Amino acid sequence: MKKIGYSIITLAFLFSCEEVPIIVPDANIQQEDTTVTIKKVVLLEELTGASCPNCPAGTAALEGIFAVFEERVVSTAIHGKFLAQPTSKSMYDFRNDDAKDLENFLAPFLGKPAAAIDRVFFEDQTFMTVDDTGLWQSFVQKRLQEPALLSIELSSNYNESERKANVTVNITAVEDILGFIKLSVIVNENHIIDAQSDQGEIIDDYEHNHVMREMLTSISGDVLGEGILIGDSITRNFSYSVPAQNGGEWIPENMEIIAFVTASNMNNQVIQATKTYLK
Amino acid sequence: MVYLRLIKAILGLTSILCFLIPSQVIAQGSFTGGLQTSANFFMRDSLIGAANIPQYDRQLIGSQTWLDLGYSIEGFDLGIRFDAFNNSNLLNPSDSYTDEGIGRWHVAKKINKFDIRVGHIYDQIGSGIIYRAFEERPLLIDNPLYGVRLIYDLTENWQIKGFSGRQKVLFSEYRPTIKGATVEGFVDLSSENSVLTIAPGIGLVNRTIDDATMSNIIDKVSIYIGDDRIVPVYNTYAFTVFNTMVAGPISWFIEASYKTAEAFFDPSAVLTNINGVESFGKLVKEKGSVIYTSLSYAKSGLGITLETKRTENFDFRIDPNLKLIRGLVNFIPPMNRQNTYRLLARYSPATQLLSEQAFQADVKYRWNKSLSTNANFSFITDLDGDKLFQEFFTEVYYKHHRKWTLRGGLQFLQYNQEVYEVKPEVPLVETFVPYVDFLYKFSRKKSIRFECQYMNIGKDENADSGQDYGDWVFALVEYSVAPHWSFVVSDMYNIGEGKNSPKKDGVKKLLHYPRVDIYYTHKANRFSLSYIKQVEGIVCTGGICRLEPAFSGFNFSATSSF
Numbered sequence: 098m099k100k101i102g103y104s105i106i107t108l109a110f111l112f113s114c115e116e117v118p119i120i121v122p123d124a125n126i127q128q129e130d131t132t133v134t135i136k137k138v139v140l141l142e143e144l145t146g147a148s149c150p151n152c153p154a155g156t157a158a159l160e161g162i163f164a165v166f167e168e169r170v171v172s173t174a175i176h177g178k179f180l181a182q183p184t185s186k187s188m189y190d191f192r193n194d195d196a197k198d199l200e201n202f203l204a205p206f207l208g209k210p211a212a213a214i215d216r217v218f219f220e221d222q223t224f225m226t227v228d229d230t231g232l233w234q235s236f237v238q239k240r241l242q243e244p245a246l247l248s249i250e251l252s253s254n255y256n257e258s259e260r261k262a263n264v265t266v267n268i269t270a271v272e273d274i275l276g277f278i279k280l281s282v283i284v285n286e287n288h289i290i291d292a293q294s295d296q297g298e299i300i301d302d303y304e305h306n307h308v309m310r311e312m313l314t315s316i317s318g319d320v321l322g323e324g325i326l327i328g329d330s331i332t333r334n335f336s337y338s339v340p341a342q343n344g345g346e347w348i349p350e351n352m353e354i355i356a357f358v359t360a361s362n363m364n365n366q367v368i369q370a371t372k373t374y375l376k
Numbered sequence: 377m378v379y380l381r382l383i384k385a386i387l388g389l390t391s392i393l394c395f396l397i398p399s400q401v402i403a404q405g406s407f408t409g410g411l412q413t414s415a416n417f418f419m420r421d422s423l424i425g426a427a428n429i430p431q432y433d434r435q436l437i438g439s440q441t442w443l444d445l446g447y448s449i450e451g452f453d454l455g456i457r458f459d460a461f462n463n464s465n466l467l468n469p470s471d472s473y474t475d476e477g478i479g480r481w482h483v484a485k486k487i488n489k490f491d492i493r494v495g496h497i498y499d500q501i502g503s504g505i506i507y508r509a510f511e512e513r514p515l516l517i518d519n520p521l522y523g524v525r526l527i528y529d530l531t532e533n534w535q536i537k538g539f540s541g542r543q544k545v546l547f548s549e550y551r552p553t554i555k556g557a558t559v560e561g562f563v564d565l566s567s568e569n570s571v572l573t574i575a576p577g578i579g580l581v582n583r584t585i586d587d588a589t590m591s592n593i594i595d596k597v598s599i600y601i602g603d604d605r606i607v608p609v610y611n612t613y614a615f616t617v618f619n620t621m622v623a624g625p626i627s628w629f630i631e632a633s634y635k636t637a638e639a640f641f642d643p644s645a646v647l648t649n650i651n652g653v654e655s656f657g658k659l660v661k662e663k664g665s666v667i668y669t670s671l672s673y674a675k676s677g678l679g680i681t682l683e684t685k686r687t688e689n690f691d692f693r694i695d696p697n698l699k700l701i702r703g704l705v706n707f708i709p710p711m712n713r714q715n716t717y718r719l720l721a722r723y724s725p726a727t728q729l730l731s732e733q734a735f736q737a738d739v740k741y742r743w744n745k746s747l748s749t750n751a752n753f754s755f756i757t758d759l760d761g762d763k764l765f766q767e768f769f770t771e772v773y774y775k776h777h778r779k780w781t782l783r784g785g786l787q788f789l790q791y792n793q794e795v796y797e798v799k800p801e802v803p804l805v806e807t808f809v810p811y812v813d814f815l816y817k818f819s820r821k822k823s824i825r826f827e828c829q830y831m832n833i834g835k836d837e838n839a840d841s842g843q844d845y846g847d848w849v850f851a852l853v854e855y856s857v858a859p860h861w862s863f864v865v866s867d868m869y870n871i872g873e874g875k876n877s878p879k880k881d882g883v884k885k886l887l888h889y890p891r892v893d894i895y896y897t898h899k900a901n902r903f904s905l906s907y908i909k910q911v912e913g914i915v916c917t918g919g920i921c922r923l924e925p926a927f928s929g930f931n932f933s934a935t936s937s938f
Contacts (some may be wrong), residue, residue, distance in 0.1 A: 157655030
C-alpha cells in the first residue's frame, strides 16, 4: 500500500506548478506611415449566406475590422451556394451565378462564415479560406504590413437615365512585378434590409452590406499582361447596367465597385485592392 | 514536416523488415493484419442535395483504405498501418482530401512488471472524460498519442501509468503536448457468502499549448474589449476520480472529473465587437466539470441500468482554436440509446460539451427462452433546464424455435434541432416510429429478413407543414445464402411533406431514396457493392456526431483479416 500511496502523492505534486501569467497586449494597430503615398489595401472575400446561422458573427467581426482599419480594407459578401438560400422570411435572394462560381473558386472551406484574406494561405490554416472569425483581424493586420506594389485608380461614371455605369480601372506599378497580372472587378450593394438566420432565430430586419451582385471580369480575373514594370500603367474599361429597383434592392446609391489585382508569381495572392461608389 | 514523414516512413519500413526477416529466420512470432477499403462513385443529384462538391463536379471517385499489420514475438508487440485517402470525402463531407502514408506505428515490450510502448498509442483514463485516444473511422477521428507510455505493476492488482506526447492529426501531429498519469487498482472484498469488489482509480492529464498556438489565441483575445477580455494559460490540468463497485448482481460505476480554467470557444457567448456590435461566439475562460454514474442490476433474466451525467464547460481540445469534432482530447459518454435501425437513428443527439444534464434508464427482461422485452428512456436538457432530447423506446423480441424471429417496438422521440443542427426557428422535432423486423429461415443456409419502419413527425406551425423532412417510411428485404451471399434491397420514402422536403420548380417533391446492396463473404474476406441514394442526416458514433450531406452513387467496400 505504501507504493500506491507514494505514487498518488507523486502525481499530485507533478501537476501542481504555477505558470507565469501571460500579458495580453491590445490589438497591434500600427501607426500610419505618413511618408508612404500609396498604401496597401487588403481584400476580404467573405463567404456568407442568409441561411447561415453563424454568419452574423462573421459580419460583426468584419465591421469591427472596418472600424479599426477603415478604408485600408475592402470586402465583398459572397452569397454563393452553401447556406445561401433565402430564409423562410426573406424577401430577396442574394445568390447569383457569379457568387456561386466565386465561392467554388475560393473553395474548399470547412463551413461558413469563412473569409479569404488577400487570397493568402496563412500558416496553420487548413484552407486559404479562414473559418475562424477571431483570426480575421490579425491576418488583415499582417497583410497591411506588406508594401503596395501597385496603385489602382478606380472611377465610375453613372448615367441616371440608362441606369448604367461606365467603370474605368487604371493600375500603375510601383515596383516590377513578374508573372501574369490579373484584374478582378466586382459590384456590391449595401444597406439591403432583409432576413438573416442568426443562431436560433431569424432577424427580420438585418442590414446586409457588401452583397456581391456581379463580377465584371472573369471569375479568376482578366489577364492584364505578363509582368509589369515600375511606372507602367494599364487601363481597362467596363460597363454595368443596374437592374430595375426591386423594393429595397438594386438601388444605385447603395452600390459600390471594388477592384483588385492578383499576381501569379506571388501564388495568385491579391497584391492591391480598392473601392469606389457606383454613383 | 517532410523530415518527420521521412523518419516515420523509415521507421515503418524498419518495422516491416523486423516482421519479415525474423519470420524466416526463427519463425516463432505471430503475424496478424487487416484491410479495410471503401470507394465511392459519385453521381450528381441536385434535387436531393448530392451536388456541389469536387467529387460530384469533376473527381467522380473517392476512396479510403487502411492496412493494419501486427507482429508479436517474445514479448515484443509491433504494429504499423498504411492509410490512403484518394479524393475522399471522409475528412470533410463537403470537400475532397487526398494523402497517403504511415497512419500509425508502435513498438511495445513488457519486461517483468514494466510495460513500454512508443509510437502511436490508443488509450483512455477511466471512462474517457479527461482523456481518450481513439479511432472512429466513419468520422475520420484518429487521435492517438504520438509519444511514449510506461506502465509499472505496483502489485498484482495495482498499476501506475504515465504517458507523454502529442496528438496525431492525419499524417502529422498537433503542436501542443499532452502528459498524463493514472493509478488504478482492483480490490476483492468478497466473503464466502457474497461478492464485493472495487476498482478505484485516479487520473491526471496536462495539456501545454505551444507558442505558435498561443499566438493565435492571443491574436483573438487582443481584439476583445471590456469584460470579454480573458487571459489564456499555457497549461490546463484535468483530474478524475473513478470507481467500479460490484456487489453481487449490482454494479456501480462513478466518475467525477474537473478541469482547470482555460480558454475555449463558446458559440453561444455574446461578444461585443470594437464597434459595439454584438455577435455570438467567443473564447471564454472557465473551469469545467463532469460527473457521471451508472448503476446496473442483472439477475434472473432481469437487467436494469440507470445512468446520469452532468457536464459543465468541458470542451477539452488539444488546441482551443479547433472546432466541431477536431482535436478532442477526451470523450464524454453519450446518454442515449445507440439505435441502429435507419429511422430510429435518424435523430441522434451529439454529446454537449458545455452544458448538459442527462438521465437514462434501460430495462431488459427475458420472460423465457423465446420472449424478451426491452424498454429504454433517456432525457437530456442543458443546465438551464431547456429540453434537448427525449426518447422512449420499447422492443419485444420473439424467437420461434429456430425457424423465425420477430422483433418490433415503438419509439417516441423529441429532438432539439435548433441546438444540435443550429437550424433557426424550428420547433422541437417530435417523432413516433413503430418498427418491425422479421427473420425467416428456409433452411440452415437460406433466410429472408424483412424490416419496416414508419416515422410520423410533428407539425411545424410556422412552415404549415411537417417538421424537417416530414414523414418517412422505410422498408428492407434481405435474402441471405450462408455463408457467402447476402442481397439487400431497401427504400426510404418521404411519404409526408416536410418543411425541408426538396423542391423542384418551386414544388415540394416526395422522393424515394433506394438502396441495393450485394455482400459476398469468403472466409475472412468480405466484399460489398451498393447503389445508394441517401438523404442528408446526422451520423453519430458514440455520441460524436456530424451532419452528413446527401449521397448519390455507388459504393464498393472490402474488409479482410489475416
